[in-house]
Amino acid sequence: MSPSSAHADRDEVVLVYPPTGWEDPGAVLPPLSLLTLVPPLREVGLRATVLDVRKDPAWRRTLEDRIATGRVLAVGISSMTGPQIHGGLDAARVTRAADPSVPIVWGGVHASLVQESTLRHALVDAIVVGEGDRSLPALACALRDTGGLAAVPGVGVLDDSHRPHVEPEPPRTPLDEMALPQYDAVDLTRYRSTLFGTPATSLPFVTSRGCPYRCTYCYNRVFDKRRWRAMSAPRARSAFEEIHQRYGARDIFLLDDEFFIDIQRVRQFAEEMRSSTVEFRFHNANCRVGEVLRFTADDLSSIVAAGFRQMFVGVESGNDEVLDRMEKDHTVADVLEANRRLATTDLVPAYSFMAGLPFERVDQVHDTLHLMERLVRDNPNARILPLSIDSPFPGTPLFETCLSMGFTAPEDLEGWTRVRYDRNNFPGFTADDSRFIEDAHYLSGFLDGRTFRTVSMRFAALRGWVGAVVRLRARHRLWRVRPLMALRRWLRQRSRAPS
Ligand code: B12
Structure with a gap:
């Protein structure tokens, strides 16, 4: 799909952490990759929901429910190379079936390393290359304000001729200026x-x-x-x-x-x-x-x-x-x-x-x-x-x-x-x-x-x-x-x- 109309009435980004393929019971860390992205989204006035598939057996229902509110600007999926992509595709399928107008954005190491074949998948509307701390809020604001993703730094899409186009990454934020990860965006217990x-x-x-x-x-x-x-x-x-x-x-x-x-x-x-x-x-x-x-x-x-x-x-x-x-x-x-x-x-x-x-x-x-x-x-x-x-x-x-x-x-x-x-x-x-x-x-x-x-x-x-x-x-x-x-x-x- 290619989003085209602005969504001034939407203000939420759902971030999904799929199973890694290496889940020992009692040995799963909170998904820092996504908890890190919550404060920068909040800073631009957006809400973020973190959905850790490893810890939420009812994740499909949770994802569908969030989308059903009509407030979701995008669903973001994190993945490393390997089995984690599999769970990412499951989440993308649920998203697409729930509302085909919600863009599916992949981020994390795999999308950053293997850009073209990721972008070419039907369940991927955009990728964020490298760190998401600046690119994801910019992407979400672009969706809210213009409905398009054309020139967002660090974001890749397929262009009108179906060729991958990735904007250069923005400068990375000095770590001293970053907010703490929002650990309580998941149930830490x-x-x-x-x-x-x-x-x-x-x-x-x-x-x-x-x-x-x-x-x-x-x-x-x-x-x-x-x-x-x-x-x-x-x-x-x-x-x-x-x-x-x-x-x-x-x-x-x-x-x-x-x-x-x-x-x-x-x-x-x-x-x-x-x-x-x-x-x-x-x-x-x-x-x-x-x-x-x-x-x-x-x-x-x-x-x-x-x-x-x-x-x-x-x-x-x-x-x-x-x-x-x-x-x-x-x-x-x-x-x-x-x-x-x-x-x-x-x-x-x-x-x-x-x-x-x-x-x-x-x-x-x-x-x-x-x-x-x-x-x-x-x-x-x-x-x-x-x-x-x-x-x-x-x-x-x-x-x-x-x-x-x-x-x-x-x-x-x-x-x-x-x-x-x-x-x-x-x-x-x-x-x-x-x-x-x-x-x-x-x-x-x-x-x-x-x-x-x-x-x-x-x-x-x-x-x-x-x-x-x-x-x-x-x-x-x-x-x-x-x-x-x-x-x-x-x-x-x-x-x-x-x-
Ligand atoms: C913790 C960790 C794990 C945890 C999982 C994470 C968790 N929460 O439980 C565990 C221990 C389970 C794990 C397992 C594996 N891991 Co690991 N892991 C890490 C580690 C050390 C930290 C990840 C982290 O939190 N980083 C800090 C955050 C802030 O950075 P980040 O994850 O890169 O996230 C930023 C961006 O990537 C981006 N981003 C991330 N997700 C998303 C999503 C969206 C929508 C957007 C827009 C942006 C975005 O924005 C974030 C903020 O800037 C990294 C190395 C590292 N230092 O990053 C390796 C790393 C990610 N792991 C790696 C690998 C390969 C694995 C394994 C797949 C294999 C292995 N042998 O270790 C296994 C799984 C085994 C299997 N399937 O058989 C590789 C990934 C390489 C790749 N090509 O994907 C890394 C880079 C290690 C390495 N040096 O090779 N891992």
Whole structure:
């Protein structure tokens, strides 16, 4: 559809967060992407309703009811690449059926990275590319005042000749000038998330956006174009104090792509937080290996004193050749050294890894599992996140490599729903190698003997024991026979077989 008449009588935007395909019961974070967009919409006199499909079993009815009021200017859908698009399409279908005159706007990382095929889908009227904080209110005002979306910064539409047209993005708002996310736009009592072992009352927050580094697989190469901007330390402190005052939260789940880029800001932040009257705890801040090595012993102590608990450290591979091709700018020796330094502190490093890159050999995946075991051995505090299986994102150098090595990109939005993060996406591997990578994804979830998520929760009671076996095999690279995986496949087959 193409909206054409102004809607001065409409004043509401409905924002939908579809299931991500990775919902552990009791471990779902409030949808920060959308809660962030509520205040800027309010600032221009509009109302925003946030509909989190993961937490509202009656979401279809809620969406239909909102649309039936006749006040909805647009329905906005957020999506990452992969299974989340599927739920986004469901919400778009409900919207279209309820009132075909309500424009459907897609935003978030997928629409920003894969613009053309998103725009060409019949259930997409417009996309917002990059951050929505300025573009979405501008888009909604344009719909209200003119009914058209022709020249809204950061907004893409199909032009009259059916060609995609995307207006350049507006300048990004300095983070110190942004309002707090509107957390109570959802029912916070429904989010007692213990995702990654974080306390259930944690609220998610970002103090910076983007990242200047060059990892060849990362969405940031396109989304933030390697730019990084951050809230000042004093503003971060006042934001956290405001969060505590309004919502009572002291546990913060930090979602910055990389929190520690500016060491001066880190030092100032630590200072600010130490003098705050509220004792905050910061969970899961992302940190590069190189940043850990840059910290002095004093830095590490002040980071702990500031309230940092578990940190995510992106290791990605246990093989230098692979790390080099990922342009990670660290080596396996750096990882071991960073781990040794972290072992002297109370910080809990949760290390993340990837596999299934098109140029990767299976023995290099063995190296990664080997390194996981070594990290836990050197630092019993260390936790291992389940190995992620690479999914190439358009616009990244890795995507080009994948194409040149036989990967065929999905042609349409439906095709992108089938990208998986627990299955090998690259056709160059043999069936055996693919199976090994998928097994490694599963088994790595047990490696630290504690495990974070459902990949292994079915065997939760056995995790200590299974973890010990997985560590032994990782250490000695004993992967030829994988009885746990054989058992798992057999059980799956049995449960699928007709009785
Ligand atoms: C939290 C998070 C999650 C949560 C889900 C979110 C939630 N609320 O529960 C969980 C942990 C479940 C999750 C899962 C996954 N995630 Co995730 N996640 C994140 C993370 C760390 C933060 C998201 C966030 O809140 N950012 C802060 C907000 C303010 O920024 P934002 O989301 O970009 O939103 C802005 C714009 O995008 C835009 N916008 C967003 N939505 C909309 C909607 C409309 C209508 C408009 C107009 C604008 C708009 O406006 C917002 C404000 O400016 C990001 C990385 C990051 N730092 O952003 C990765 C990230 C989004 N995740 C990613 C991925 C790939 C995944 C997975 C799909 C795979 C994986 N291995 O992790 C899984 C799902 C697994 C599966 N299906 O098998 C990728 C997405 C890449 C892509 N091409 O889409 C990211 C970028 C991480 C990365 N570096 O690769 N994730």
